Amino acid sequence: MTSQLLTDCLNEIIEHLKEDCHTLHSCLLVNRLWCEISVRILWRNIGNFESSCQSIINSSILNTLFTCLPNESKEILHRNEIFISIPISKQPLFNYAKFCKALSIYEIGRLVDNIFRNKISFNSLSLKDRNYIVTNEFIKMFSNQISSLKKLSCYHNYYPIKFSFPYFPGVRDLSELHCCSCLPPNFFYQLSQLCHNLRTLSIDFDSYNISNELKELISLQKNLKNLKLSAKISSCASIIPTLKKHSNTVTKLHLYGNSNNLPYSFVSSFTNLQEFIFSFMGGSNFEDFRMLQYVNFSKLQTLKIPYQFPKPEYLMKFLENNGKNLKNFYTDESNKDLSLSIPDFCPNLKSLFLLFHKDELDALKTIFIKCQHLESIKVWCGKGYFNEYLSEKEIFDTVARYSPNNFCKLKIYSLSNSHVSLKDLESFFISWRKRIPKKPLSLINIKGACTSFDDYEENMKIIIAVFELL
Incomplete structure (x- = not known):
């Protein structure tokens, strides 16, 4: 009994290390029991081995x-x-x-x-x-x-x-199937005879004909929650009626590809969505989105629109109807009217990724002031090929002065050389140390084509010294 209790406890403890392969590898060397538990976790998915x-x-x-x-x-x-x-x-x-x-x-x-x-x-x-x-x-x-x-x-x-x-x-x-539509019909037929409890289904539409067997497999699922569709070279319009059968159960919907190949007006029937990722290239107008701007997704918490997004007026109307419950909003497009509308339409945001041009500092300040639940923000800084964004110094000053009490994560994508001085960086961390309540700050800087935070060693000395005082 004692031995079994020890095994169960170790299982529970080591299970929490499943995302940390290096620590799991160390567990293999402790003794036979630790090795048996760890190796089961490591070999669940051999694609996760990293080195x-x-x-x-x-x-x-x-x-x-x-x-x-x-x-x-x-x-x-x-x-x-x-x-x-x-x-x-x-x-x-x-x-x-x-x-x-x-x-x-x-x-x-x-x-x-x-x-x-x-x-x-x-x-x-x-x-x-x-x-x-x-x-x-x-x-x-x-x-x-x-x-x-x-x-x-x-x-x-x-x-x-x-x-x-x-x-x-x-x-x-x-419970999870990732496949492409070009697989033999018999593959989908045999699977449909056995699997009726898929919760996650991801399909790449890469053939011009969608088999009836694939449609049948989708239709037979009893509790589909997560649906990811990618249509880059062929249309998948014929499968839309089958997808709609799961409109009441699907809570996460990811759409990728070319807007001409995947008509997305059908999304209006998925009113229980909690997460919606809308990632298309080559659809400058996205007229289908015009139909979605008036639909009420009362449970929507995450909205991500990387690459191109619909006309700003469509998206703003969508946020006006659905932004109140939104926790996470992501887009790497920039529009001043959209930025200014976010504090009013999305007051309960916890994380945000938005591009701010060099003349949009007031929009960032307003977001910090009105979105009091904001914990994380990702921004671009410096000069890109076509646009110039806020500088790192402006970001640091604004975060230090206006970010809400819950704020704890700043991620900066530096597109050009940083103009932050050592004094600026030191001032920022001293200001952060004085915040009440004190929360650890996660600061991530991703370098672009040019180096950023050039005096790296000196900057790290400042960061370490300040956090030793926290």
Whole structure:
């Protein structure tokens, strides 16, 4: 009982480290129990492994997977004269494939391709054929070993899938699917027979014909929450009626691509949206958005419009109707009227990314004064190719004097050399130290084409000295 309690506690503790791979790697070395718990978390998604030397990591993952292959697969590789540099008879410490909860067909194929690309082959197989055989053996192994798959990604048909979903028991628990519309209809048909509880669905529309099997798969879902659609080269208008069946359950909607390929007036039926990302290129007018400006999305909390946005008057009317509950607003377009309207239409914002031209300092001040819940802001500074934005000094002075008490995160994208002096920077941090209540400040500076905060070492001395006083 005591041993089980210890295991459960460690599971709970180490689970919180799942986003920190470096710490998890250290846990592997403590003892056998810590290793067993940590390795299960690390191998949930092999695509999450990160390293400063990714080629070494890729090679290690591939070698480990080779050792996990069943004897039948090893014999297939041997018959095709596909040899590896480690003894494939070596027994692994764990059945790593069984731990996997997220499977990417593309990532496995890419992993194999990267490892074998520069290796000399002494058999008659082409590189593509060799990669095809190895990739499919890995996929077969995962399909036989994974008892509960949560996420499946399959974005193109370069590596044809040979396994059949009815013999993949773990796919019944699938909650997240990322795919492209060009996959064979049978792929979607088999999946539709087993998976009715998808919560997240992401589709790239990259073929001119949308199969009825894909429509059926979408239609059969019982509780779809997150929907991401990308249409860059082909129209997906024919699938809109199927999507509308989920208008009451979908709370996150992401639309990407060309506005001509994805008519987005259908969004008006998704009135329970909490998050809406609207990312299009090549639609200078976005006339479809004119229909959305009067729709009431009473639960909307996050609105992101990177790249181009609709006519300012359309967006301002949209914010007038839906900005009261908005917590997060993001756009990298600039319009003075829009900036001035935000404090009135979106008083409860917590995070904001907006571009302020060099003559729009008053708009930033007004946002700080009226948006008293604001915690985070992202801005551009300096001179770009076509526009000049507020300077870092103006940003620092305004944040120090006008930001609300809850404010704690400043992110600056520097497009040109900074004109902030050491004295300016020191003054800013001293002002921050005197704030009541005192909250730790997260200051992030991302450099553009030119360097920013040039006297880096001296600046860091100031930052460290000031925060030691906090």
